[in-house]
Amino acid sequence: MTHGRAGxxxxxxxxxxxxxxxxxxxxxxxxxxxxxxxxxxxxxxxxGVQEDLRVDGRGCEDYRCVEVETDVVSNTSGSARVKLGxxxxxxxxxxxxxxxxxEKPNEGYLEFFVDCSANATPEFExxxxxxxxxxxxxxxxxxxNNKSSVDLKSLCISPREHCWILYVDVLLLECGGNLFDTxxxxxxxxxxxxxxxxxRVLEDEEGSKDIELSDDPYDCIRLSVENVPCIVTxxxxxxxxxxDATLQEEACSLASLLVSVTSKGVVTCMRKVGxxxxxxxxxxxxxxxxxxxxxxxxxxxxxxxxxxxxxxxxRQKVGFLG
Amino acid sequence: MAGLELLxxxxxxxxxxxxxxxxxxxxxxxxxxxxxxSAYIEQGNTKALAVVYGPHEIRGSRARxxxxxxxxxxxxxxxxxxxxxxxxxPHGDRKSCEMxxxxxxxxxxxxxxxLHPRSQIDIYVxxxxxxxxxYAACVNAATLAVLDAGIPMRDFVCACSAGFVxxxxxxxxxxxxxxxxxxxxxxxxxxxxxxxxxxEMDARLHEDHLEQVLEAAARAARDVHTVLDRVVRQxxxxxxxxxxx
Numbered sequence: 001m002t003h004g005r006a007g008x009x010x011x012x013x014x015x016x017x018x019x020x021x022x023x024x025x026x027x028x029x030x031x032x033x034x035x036x037x038x039x040x041x042x043x044x045x046x047x048g049v050q051e052d053l054r055v056d057g058r059g060c061e062d063y064r065c066v067e068v069e070t071d072v073v074s075n076t077s078g079s080a081r082v083k084l085g086x087x088x089x090x091x092x093x094x095x096x097x098x099x100x101x102x103e104k105p106n107e108g109y110l111e112f113f114v115d116c117s118a119n120a121t122p123e124f125e126x127x128x129x130x131x132x133x134x135x136x137x138x139x140x141x142x143x144x145n146n147k148s149s150v151d152l153k154s155l156c157i158s159p160r161e162h163c164w165i166l167y168v169d170v171l172l173l174e175c176g177g178n179l180f181d182t183x184x185x186x187x188x189x190x191x192x193x194x195x196x197x198x199x200r201v202l203e204d205e206e207g208s209k210d211i212e213l214s215d216d217p218y219d220c221i222r223l224s225v226e227n228v229p230c231i232v233t234x235x236x237x238x239x240x241x242x243x244d245a246t247l248q249e250e251a252c253s254l255a256s257l258l259v260s261v262t263s264k265g266v267v268t269c270m271r272k273v274g275x276x277x278x279x280x281x282x283x284x285x286x287x288x289x290x291x292x293x294x295x296x297x298x299x300x301x302x303x304x305x306x307x308x309x310x311x312x313x314x315r316q317k318v319g320f321l322g
Numbered sequence: 323m324a325g326l327e328l329l330x331x332x333x334x335x336x337x338x339x340x341x342x343x344x345x346x347x348x349x350x351x352x353x354x355x356x357x358x359x360s361a362y363i364e365q366g367n368t369k370a371l372a373v374v375y376g377p378h379e380i381r382g383s384r385a386r387x388x389x390x391x392x393x394x395x396x397x398x399x400x401x402x403x404x405x406x407x408x409x410x411x412p413h414g415d416r417k418s419c420e421m422x423x424x425x426x427x428x429x430x431x432x433x434x435x436x437l438h439p440r441s442q443i444d445i446y447v448x449x450x451x452x453x454x455x456x457y458a459a460c461v462n463a464a465t466l467a468v469l470d471a472g473i474p475m476r477d478f479v480c481a482c483s484a485g486f487v488x489x490x491x492x493x494x495x496x497x498x499x500x501x502x503x504x505x506x507x508x509x510x511x512x513x514x515x516x517x518x519x520x521x522e523m524d525a526r527l528h529e530d531h532l533e534q535v536l537e538a539a540a541r542a543a544r545d546v547h548t549v550l551d552r553v554v555r556q557x558x559x560x561x562x563x564x565x566x567x
Contacts, residue, residue: 074367
């Protein structure tokens with residue numbers, strides 16, 4: 001019986017072979033919303049995963065049904081709502097003009113803010129959701145902290161003086177497991193939907209600059225989201241790992257690996273979360289699975305976004321009413 | 323503001339409504355499956371979500387438990403992208419705390435708290451897009467959410483805002499009308515009995531005009547009640563179809 005070998009097609013898994021004390025813990029991973037599970041339910045989930053059969057009938061590498069809708073909030077530059085099972089995320093992007101950072105005078109930048117609202121669970125009331133919000137925001141900063149994710153030079157208006165700052169605000173409305181993946185999908189969809197007004201810099205004789213906004217409200221620049229990565233979270237349950245874990249499955253898992261993958265399969269960031277430990281073989285296997293799953297996820301997300309955009313401005317907006 | 327008149331000579335407002343007309347209201351109950359009760363409402367361009375948890379055991383210090391009734395706890399939060407200019411903090415600032423207190427006062431008057439002693443009912447309201455009348459939208463959404471959670475209430479709580487321009491009372495103010503600086507009245511009403519749960523007025527208004535504005539707000543709140551009633555009946559009908567009755 002081998003540890004860390006997540007081959008498909010069953011393999012030998014002895015029924016009592018899982019280490020009982022490691023797996024039966026209270027269901028709280030990080031500071032996320034907790035769920036109470038009984039021993040019997042945990043055994044059921046763990047043994048099912050070893051056989052590549054999860055509680056809702058999915059395989060270990062299947063995502064739940066994802067609903068994506070863009071342009072949900074109208075007074076933003078771009079917005080998106082993503083619903084993955086019971087996880088509901090709303091992202092709004094606002095473009096504002098500001099001064100570039102000193103060390104990067106020719107580029108604009110992105111600012112992330114994550115608000116874990118009390119809608120998801122009463123524990124997030126007041127300042128309760130701040131810890132989780134900061135953790136997610138820091139992860140987002142890290143995965144976007146490379147030259148190729150977003151073309152920041154296109155956000156520059158005039159070097160050292162004016163640039164566009166994109167404030168990406170994530171609102172967590174409901175938490176049903178797998179927060180990072182959903183948030184990243186929503187951020188990508190919102191950036192795809194973002195329309196930044198075109199500006200011209202006019203210089204008069206004294207040298208003072210004037211910024212002119214174009215009159216046509218539809219004259220705007222779009223960001224290219226080809227290289228925006230998506231996070232794939234792989235949770236280790238027993239000897240196998242699963243993609244897109246529900247809250248109950250997260251409660252049975254001690255360690256997870258967050259892999260941020262671009263559409264070409266390039267890994268931009270990797271992070272291990274959770275109280276337990278992972279051995280190096282598992283990490284490599286999980287990373288390979290993450291790359292494989294990530295490419296498929298990107299392809300389907302791109303096709304959905306293009307299909308939605310092809311419906312044009314006359315499409316019926318559903319939002320929360322559907 | 324040059325060139326922007328809130329009420330034209332023919333009696334039309336900036337967005338084309340008449341003085342007593344409400345914006346289009348669309349609402350849905352049961353938006354989130356994991357909460358005890360949830361609802362979403364759109365009043366024109368103002369969008370609000372309300373979620374209710376409870377009645378459950380008091381969280382935090384047990385000393386706050388009331389021996390004869392339930393504790394109603396409200397939080398008002400508006401998303402950072404909800405207003406035209408980006409807000410720094412979604413909740414915790416003075417305005418949000420004040421709105422939370424107003425909501426609490428409103429719902430303590432309507433919910434039958436004596437039926438759940440020593441417990442707590444949490445009402446969380448989130449404004450996704452603010453275009454005037456946010457308090458009213460929050461109260462309406464919270465009413466639907468409390469009904470969705472099955473918590474017994476004395477009556478619906480319907481709210482509406484009203485203003486006064488050119489000797490005419492305007493109902494359901496949008497952001498442009500609120501920002502113009504005239505008197506604004508926010509009213510939360512229990513329609514069946516006509517009892518007022520919350521009444522708040524800003525800016526100066528001559529007392530001779532108060533009755534006119536109050537009447538306009540009350541009439542608008544009753545119109546909101548008609549819409550919400552229809553939404554609730556539709557929701558119950560759908561739910562009973564799913565159950566196979």
